[in-house]
Amino acid sequence: MVYVTRKIEFSAAHRYHNPAFSDEENRRIFGKCNNANGHGHNYVLEVTVGGETDPATGMVLDLKELKEILEREIMNRMDHRFLNYEVPELANQIPTCENIAALIWKLLMPKIKKGRLTRVRLWESSDLYVDCYGDGAA
Amino acid sequence: MRLELTRRYALAASHRLHSPHLDDAENERIYGKCNNPYGHGHNYVVEVTVTGEIDTATGMIAHLGDLDSYVAREIIEPFDHMYLNKDVEAFRDRVPTTENFCMEIFERLKRFPGARLVRIRLEETGRNSFEYAGQRNGDEHD
Numbered sequence: 001m002v003y004v005t006r007k008i009e010f011s012a013a014h015r016y017h018n019p020a021f022s023d024e025e026n027r028r029i030f031g032k033c034n035n036a037n038g039h040g041h042n043y044v045l046e047v048t049v050g051g052e053t054d055p056a057t058g059m060v061l062d063l064k065e066l067k068e069i070l071e072r073e074i075m076n077r078m079d080h081r082f083l084n085y086e087v088p089e090l091a092n093q094i095p096t097c098e099n100i101a102a103l104i105w106k107l108l109m110p111k112i113k114k115g116r117l118t119r120v121r122l123w124e125s126s127d128l129y130v131d132c133y134g135d136g137a138a
Numbered sequence: 139m140r141l142e143l144t145r146r147y148a149l150a151a152s153h154r155l156h157s158p159h160l161d162d163a164e165n166e167r168i169y170g171k172c173n174n175p176y177g178h179g180h181n182y183v184v185e186v187t188v189t190g191e192i193d194t195a196t197g198m199i200a201h202l203g204d205l206d207s208y209v210a211r212e213i214i215e216p217f218d219h220m221y222l223n224k225d226v227e228a229f230r231d232r233v234p235t236t237e238n239f240c241m242e243i244f245e246r247l248k249r250f251p252g253a254r255l256v257r258i259r260l261e262e263t264g265r266n267s268f269e270y271a272g273q274r275n276g277d278e279h280d
């Protein structure tokens with residue numbers, strides 16, 4: 001098994017706010033991330049696909065194809081967007097790094113036809129990232 | 139789907155590698171510059187990885203504020219800007235190699251109540267890093 005990782009970057013805004021909580025509770029739980037007008041990050045996404053190499057090409061998958069999938073599924077949806085309002089899947093969730101990484105996993109899983117999606121790593125900043133794995137993986 | 143959250147923290151500390159089980163010549167041969175009697179220091183980076191279910195109310199595996207304050211109390215306060223050999227009880231009679239330091243950090247964080255600790259990765263410099271995930275089989279950490 002060989003693993004191939006492609007890295008992309010997107011910039012997006014978000015806000016942490018749970019309507020079930022009072023304003024004070026939201027403030028206490030989410031701190032600055034609760035700021036009413038939102039704030040943003042330069043997210044860095046690393047997508048890892050594992051598989052055997054195709055004897056004819058020596059590749060697990062065509063990186064060009066992966067690049068196009070990421071462009072279509074992730075960049076078009078999330079880059080320069082306000083995640084709470086512009087990404088419908090996140091409308092009823094707090095758009096934390098955990099929830100965004102999980103959504104990216106769900107979006108990419110059915111699109112990767114050659115090899116297997118092995119890991120999605122989403123960096124929100126240089127001191128915080130979330131890894132998403134399939135259920136089987138160790 | 140399984141999620142792991144990793145947070146990176148920085149701390150600066152000094153240490154000296156010198157084993158009481160070895161004589162001076164052997165210490166110098168094995169540890170080289172790191173055996174220098176007055177110690178030397180590093181900018182360590184601690185990567186703390188936890189796992190668990192997402193709390194739907196907060197969208198989080200572990201509340202970051204809780205994790206940060208736990209790490210501040212258990213790791214940053216006792217170790218940052220310290221001479222590990224003398225200022226930290228755990229290293230009075232254990233060589234403060236980064237392997238041992240990494241394991242010590244794991245032991246101190248494994249009871250974090252907010253999520254399950256998966257592993258500690260400790261960077262001694264940009265070139266050397268160490269990882270510890272507890273004893274995997276047999277006497278599993280709780």
Ligand SMILES: [Zn+2]
Pocket residue numbers: 014033039040041
């Ligand atoms: Zn944010």
